[in-house]
Structures are given as C-alpha cells and as structure tokens.
Amino acid sequence: MSNDEKSSAMTISRRGLMLVLSSPSGAGKSTISKALLERDAEIIMSVSMTTRPMRPGEVDGKDYVFADQGIFDAMVKANEFLEHATVFENSYGTPKAPVEKTLSEGRDVLFDVDWQGTQELERNARDDLVSIFILPPSVEELERRLHGRAQDSDDVVKKRMAKATSEMSHWNEYDYIIVNENVDESVARVEAILAAERLKRIRQPGMLDFVRGMGVSQ
Amino acid sequence: MSNDEKSSAMTISRRGLMLVLSSPSGAGKSTISKALLERDAEIIMSVSMTTRPMRPGEVDGKDYVFADQGIFDAMVKANEFLEHATVFENSYGTPKAPVEKTLSEGRDVLFDVDWQGTQELERNARDDLVSIFILPPSVEELERRLHGRAQDSDDVVKKRMAKATSEMSHWNEYDYIIVNENVDESVARVEAILAAERLKRIRQPGMLDFVRGMGVSQ
Numbered sequence: 001m002s003n004d005e006k007s008s009a010m011t012i013s014r015r016g017l018m019l020v021l022s023s024p025s026g027a028g029k030s031t032i033s034k035a036l037l038e039r040d041a042e043i044i045m046s047v048s049m050t051t052r053p054m055r056p057g058e059v060d061g062k063d064y065v066f067a068d069q070g071i072f073d074a075m076v077k078a079n080e081f082l083e084h085a086t087v088f089e090n091s092y093g094t095p096k097a098p099v100e101k102t103l104s105e106g107r108d109v110l111f112d113v114d115w116q117g118t119q120e121l122e123r124n125a126r127d128d129l130v131s132i133f134i135l136p137p138s139v140e141e142l143e144r145r146l147h148g149r150a151q152d153s154d155d156v157v158k159k160r161m162a163k164a165t166s167e168m169s170h171w172n173e174y175d176y177i178i179v180n181e182n183v184d185e186s187v188a189r190v191e192a193i194l195a196a197e198r199l200k201r202i203r204q205p206g207m208l209d210f211v212r213g214m215g216v217s218q
Numbered sequence: 219m220s221n222d223e224k225s226s227a228m229t230i231s232r233r234g235l236m237l238v239l240s241s242p243s244g245a246g247k248s249t250i251s252k253a254l255l256e257r258d259a260e261i262i263m264s265v266s267m268t269t270r271p272m273r274p275g276e277v278d279g280k281d282y283v284f285a286d287q288g289i290f291d292a293m294v295k296a297n298e299f300l301e302h303a304t305v306f307e308n309s310y311g312t313p314k315a316p317v318e319k320t321l322s323e324g325r326d327v328l329f330d331v332d333w334q335g336t337q338e339l340e341r342n343a344r345d346d347l348v349s350i351f352i353l354p355p356s357v358e359e360l361e362r363r364l365h366g367r368a369q370d371s372d373d374v375v376k377k378r379m380a381k382a383t384s385e386m387s388h389w390n391e392y393d394y395i396i397v398n399e400n401v402d403e404s405v406a407r408v409e410a411i412l413a414a415e416r417l418k419r420i421r422q423p424g425m426l427d428f429v430r431g432m433g434v435s436q
Contacts (some may be wrong), residue, residue: 095288135431139432169434171419175418176418178417180429193414195411196411199395199407199410200391200409204395207389211387214383216386
C-alpha cells in the first residue's frame, strides 16, 4: 500500500449538508451566520434566485441570481427549485442544481429561510437537511434588540414583537435549538453541530471504500 | 420577572443521552473513553451487573455490580435490563433503573459494548441512544497496535486481526463514524457529537416551558 493510500483516512469523501438557521428577527441569527461563514471555509451561503429588480450595489450571482419571470416560472414547472415563494409579486427561490453540485463536492450550504422555507426544504431534501432554530435568551432581551435597531415607535416595536412571537411558535419543527445568550458561544454551538453532522455515517459515502480497503466485506 | 427567571436559559432542563462507543480491539476506544470521562463531568460510565466472581482489586458497584444468578435471572424475567448476555456461563447486563435515573437528571451515560449490545440497546432505547463506531486509520496501524500489546506470536495476532475485521463489518449500523488517526482529535470529535446531541430539540424537554415563558403558545 502506498503512502497515498495510507493517508486515505484524511480524505474520506463526504457528502455536504444543508444547514438551515431560522430565528425571529432580533435573535442574532445574522451575526451568527456571518461569523460561521468567516470561520468555516467548507460552508457557503446559498444564493437565491429572484425576479425582483436589482438594487444599486447588488451583484448578480452574489446577492441574488436575477432572472425574469418567464425563466423563473419555467423552472418552477420543471421542479428545479428546492423551495420558492412569491412576496409582493416578486418570486424568490433556491435552485436545486448549484446546491446539489456543492453537496456532491463535499461542501455545505447555509440557508437563511423562515419556517415555511424550512418545511419546503425538508419535503425536498430531508436527508441532507440540518435545521437549527435560534431563540433569544428572554422576551426582555428580544425587545431590547428590536428597539435598538432604530428610533422606532413603541407601536412599531409591538408589531415586531408580535411577529417574532409568531415566528418562535415554530421552534418545535427544528432538529436543534440554541438559546443565543452569547454570540461566541452560539457560534461554537453551531460549529459543534456542523462537526458532528459531518461525522454521521450517512454523510460519509467514502467510508465504504475505506473499510473495504481494510479487508472488511460488506 | 426576577433575575432568576431571566437567567433561565442557563438552566433549561435536558434529558441525558446514552453514548455508545464501539470499535475493534486496537482502534483506541479505551483511550478515547478515558479521556472523555476525565474531561466531561456530565457523562458517567455505565456499570454492568455480572454473575461472575469478583476478582482481587475489583470494587462492587464500581467495576461491576456483583449479583448471584437467581437475582440476575429474576431481573431478566422482569425486563429490567437494557441489554444482557451470557459469556462462558457468566451473565452480564445493564440494569435499566440507574441509567434512567441518570438520564432524567440530565446527565449522560457512556457504554462500552460491542455491536450486539448496541443492537439490543437500540431496540430498548432508540430515542436516547447515540452510537459511534471508531475505526483504525489503516490495517497496518491496527496490526501494529495489536502487535504492540505483548510479545505475541504471529498466529495470535492473525487471529486478533480476523476478529477485528469481523467486528469492523458492523460499522454501518452506527450513527457516527470516527477514524482514529489522532487521539486528541478523536476525543474532540466525540465531544462535538456530544455537544451537538445535547442541543437536539428532543433532548431539551425544558425548552417548552422556556418558550411558553416568552409568550409563545403551543
């Protein structure tokens, strides 16, 4: 056996996973996502397709893939989205092909979708999906964070709180729950979940060849 | 809301889990288990019950719970074992009650059982079980480790290798697979799996009260 083969344990091929982070506004999800993407080179952010006009400063293919409605509708008909939705006459969706390419290359894709998007991803890709719901440490802290965003009226904050409470009612549809008391700790927790999920047998398709190489018959 | 209630996120009650580490002899499981137990105060080693005579230096209740055959058989009949087996006329088993007590207190239990024991634990406690199979990095390394144990003849080592290969054929019955190239890294991987599994929604029964406390209706 060559040295290359001896070091095969280092290169056992894995299938990537789809990581969903959901939370109510103000729970700290964006901060956690950003830190994760900076620290982990093996996970990339999913890029959605949209039919809404490009805004100044946006980059096609980075912020969104911008497409016209005809193409979008044809892709819906061809079942080429993992999930899609229409908001205020604009369509948004996650095309399957680039996600599948990334997963098959052994890298992971991060999704920032709400509970409805998560449910649709789950229907279309349950085995690849790992879902995490992030909760604020308390109602008071959530209110403080929602206030902190701008000089908003109490009424606006009240509406945001009601929306956040409604979103939080879906916490029990997720695989993992993290209470975000401290950003660094929460990032470490997401990283532990990623590290563990990558070690799952079903995500290590190269393991079969590896054990066969040690004379184990299957 | 009092300060005690505000810090409730720190004390969301969790249900412990049953962690199984299995591997062929020589893959490094004992070293990993020992390090894990030293570093993590929230997990304790399962203590088996046995009918075999106590050996010099063994402590009843620590190494094993020593019991006579009558008691053991009565417990088998009463379905009071999570798994049990008879080896060379001696009976061994894991009593349910102390494991359930530990899990309900929010601590984890570590099991050192083979694939047969794992299958029986899985039948009796699937939701609480997390199973990890540890593989050696290569056949050559496994042989080196099995040789290193003593001045054994080639024939003895050959038999051990055959047994190890047979044990390894059960790798695909486990939730997670770790290739033990480096003990520190493998311990870190087991710790990541533990950290992740503790964050699973189903293992955080206290989360329901926590979200209710934030005004979320379920």
